[in-house]
Amino acid sequence: MLLIVALVAVVAAGGVFLFVKLTQGGGEEPTVAEPPVPTSVAPTTVVPTPTKKTTTTAPPKPVQSVSPATYNATHRLYKTGAMRTVNCKQAKTGPGNGAQALAYFKTIKACLDRAWPRQVAAAGGRFRSPGLVVWGGTVNTPCGSGPGRSFYCPTTHTIYMESPSVVSFYKQNPTFGRMVGSFTVAHEYAHSVQWMTGLGEAYEKLRYDATTDGQLLLSRRLELQASCLGNVFLGSNRGSYGITGYAYQMWLYDVNNSGDRPPYPRDHGSTTSHGAWSRAAFASRNPASCNTWSASPARVS
Template identity: 35%
Template sequence: MGENRWGNTVLVCAALGLVAAAGVTAVRMSGDGDDQPGRVLSTVRTPMAPAAPSGVPETAEPTGPTASPPPNQDNAIVLQNKLYKIGRIPASRCKEPTVRATSPAKIKQYYTQFLGCLNKAWAPAIREAGFNFWAPKLVVYSGRSANTFCDLTSTAVYCDGTIYMSADYDLKNQTTYDPLWTRTTMAFLIAHEYGHHVQAMTGILQASHNRETILSSTSMQLLESRRRELQASCLSGVYLGADKQYFPARGSWLLKWKWTVRNRGDEWNPKRTHGNKTNHSRWSRAGFDAADPAACNTFTAKPAAVS
């Protein structure tokens, strides 16, 4: 979910790490009653290391005034997009795929079924907003040698109209950590990357990237990146919220999903491209509760809400 530029292509990678101390730690959360104990990945050994956003130098963040405001057209696309006016998206009426992450073939089957459900829900919503819908391609790969020019340095990537998912990551989670957490993580990741596809179809992804590239301050560039990424997580929640009755997203599955989105953040990453775990939880759950893209306008949010 960090971003690089390949020609005219915006590449979006999954780079949110689970925030924990070094090593694998058993964690029991407490608070609002929807937490579950779970194993979390190390911040040191996480396979979800981020890629730097395009145009961000490997230096400390400068301070001071930013560049002149981005073009009005790009501002209008991200701030006032027609996507925010369509209301609740329709439920796909799909159930959670029954296959489990026990082999690359089964992982591919899971994601293929899930992608079909995402298409079913988002196609009428995108058309209602006045945009052309097209289904993204899906590549489930092992290792780092997928046949693509995209930089697959993360476990989930949206690049050039294709969603890339790492089977190795899911296999490791299934065999080493909590199988239920593996399922909620798979559901979150595929729907998050699809959120970037929604951004691409509605012009938000390119317009936001345009806004970022003319900002002279690294801190402002990273803020723009976090707005994109938190919106994709919110859109992930929108799909699940729309389909929660049929999926079904309830009981232990929903509790674990809430735990999952609450414990994904980029506090460990000096680049801060994706948002801290508190804001990630808030936006993901806002999308789930509303099932409406209007809940996901991160571009009008105050900086503290997308920190």
């Protein structure tokens, strides 16, 4: 519900949004399940103009004095404690069109900008708010181009939010659309946290010499961790953000039904794995729940 990441094709009630293949790192959103209770309103596609807030340099990378595998498995982020609430609230207007989606995404990003600095600093990184671009149709970036899903690009330190799929979900089921949009932003923001703290750079080093199957396993560790960290944020603000009652059921449906789906590669994790890491993070509100790098392959299947 972001799920996301860096991430591929979003299966909507009316069709499929094609996958963007990034040239480096991870960072796309996971595949999202259809809304459980669609309304009779047909989904529409909105193509907003991208915002112009971008940066041109990647965040500084912490010094790594151990192997990349050990670095990620024993990272200081897991010892930073539970995330403190920033009393984040949802935008009153949901993502019903391109302009509203931009406003909705900007609101939750402002909350994330307040929530993550303490954790990033305690983990040894230097916090820099990532840029945000909201787009529809196609987008050109150093990390890839073309139609597809939302993703984070380390080169520009920017989150690229694809809005038409979220708008479509919102028109079918407003509560589900809100939860998908909120999770997606939180997931992609978590990718920026991975790169601000050195986890992302270590992933790239590990991936360089890995086999094809090994690269997929590493990608699943990266993506499942991003979903986990995104839900640390949502869990810490669940009261003020209103993830209770029916909204909680829609959040739960999203995280339990997002993940790799045929014919896409096994690079984000199964729906079972995605749900398990997401639920644990939401309950604990602690990055200690998100050490996918030391987990057994079965837990990141």
